[in-house]
Amino acid sequence: MYPVKVLGFGDNVVDRYDHLKIMYPGGNAANFAVYAKRFGAERSAYMGIFGSDAAGNHVISSLEEEGVELVKCVQLLGENGSSKNTVIDGDRVFLESNEGGIRGDYRYVLSRFDLEYIRQFDLVHSGNYSFTERELPKIKKTGVAISFDFSDDSTKEYFERVAPWVDYAFLSCSGTDLAVIQEALAWIHSLGPKLVCASRGAAGCVAFDGERFYEQAAVPVKHMADTMGAGDSLLTAFLVSWITAQKEGRADSIQECLHKAAVFASQTCEIDGAWGHGVRYED
Numbered sequence: 051m052y053p054v055k056v057l058g059f060g061d062n063v064v065d066r067y068d069h070l071k072i073m074y075p076g077g078n079a080a081n082f083a084v085y086a087k088r089f090g091a092e093r094s095a096y097m098g099i100f101g102s103d104a105a106g107n108h109v110i111s112s113l114e115e116e117g118v119e120l121v122k123c124v125q126l127l128g129e130n131g132s133s134k135n136t137v138i139d140g141d142r143v144f145l146e147s148n149e150g151g152i153r154g155d156y157r158y159v160l161s162r163f164d165l166e167y168i169r170q171f172d173l174v175h176s177g178n179y180s181f182t183e184r185e186l187p188k189i190k191k192t193g194v195a196i197s198f199d200f201s202d203d204s205t206k207e208y209f210e211r212v213a214p215w216v217d218y219a220f221l222s223c224s225g226t227d228l229a230v231i232q233e234a235l236a237w238i239h240s241l242g243p244k245l246v247c248a249s250r251g252a253a254g255c256v257a258f259d260g261e262r263f264y265e266q267a268a269v270p271v272k273h274m275a276d277t278m279g280a281g282d283s284l285l286t287a288f289l290v291s292w293i294t295a296q297k298e299g300r301a302d303s304i305q306e307c308l309h310k311a312a313v314f315a316s317q318t319c320e321i322d323g324a325w326g327h328g329v330r331y332e333d
Contacts, residue, residue: 051090052294057171058083058096059158059189060180061150062113063131064105065278065323066331068145073105073331074278074323075112077131078177078199081279083118084325085286089314095119095171097164098180099153101130104331112327122167128152137276150181160185168192172293175286178204178212186215197289199282200238213241220285224251231256232263245304247288249281254312257304266308269316279324280315287314 060079067074083096096118100106102125109130113120129151136143148154158181160168168174169192176182177199189196197218200209204221213219219238223231226248235246235258247257254267288311295302322328 055093055171060176072328075109076324081282082175085283097122100125101152106130219243219246223248269312271319283318284315287311
């Protein structure tokens with residue numbers, strides 16, 4: 051459906067649902083790769099580090115089942131990234147994390163051969179839990195567009211350090227006043243990204259392209275499971291549809307792409323975990 055080639059670079063985890071004793075594969079960069087594939091991207095790949103434990107092997111097999119390309123991944127002896135969560139009134143609540151496991155101890159350093167691989171793609175997506183910040187200048191030199199999820203806890207100094215290397219910046223601002231969000235988006239845009247978007251949970255999202263703000267309401271969820279992955283699926287669907295429109299010279303507007311993204315995000319909320327594939331675990 052979408053002639054776009056995208057790469058998720060960075061974090062993968064298992065999300066352990068403490069109240070169910072079920073773990074689901076996740077992580078912003080891995081989620082991006084899966085959602086891009088499900089949304090209809092021509093090619094979707096993930097590049098990152100897995101642990102050697104049962105959790106790491108579960109994420110690998112789940113990504114393979116989804117048809118995500120993994121040829122540049124590394125699996126090392128150690129614990130895979132994981133977080134412990136619960137769900138309260140349909141909203142996911144994080145309880146604790148192992149800070150990326152082996153991925154937090156051993157950073158992915160891009161070689162000239164990795165960069166040649168990256169040149170095959172239209173866009174690389176990463177985020178502030180990926181430990182990839184120092185690799186962004188290398189990717190920038192390839193000419194491939196970069197999207198980055200700053201989540202909801204990036205500091206002013208972090209934005210100033212990372213945003214200049216980014217083409218598309220995303221952040222989470224649930225519960226924040228719209229005027230405050232618009233001021234933040236304008237400031238982040240001034241640092242370098244050509245488009246900045248903030249997800250607002252049930253309030254939808256708002257984007258800024260340097261000229262105007264675009265507001266998109268959330269699409270109602272028919273059968274709520276939980277909100278895990280909602281923001282990741284929103285940014286993925288927007289990027290895939292927007293980049294396709296640009297490549298094909300179509301007149302699709304940012305507003306149209308945001309609507310497609312909101313519909314896709316609402317469907318994600320009907321899935322247990324970020325994208326299913328849950329298995330039981332023991333403490």
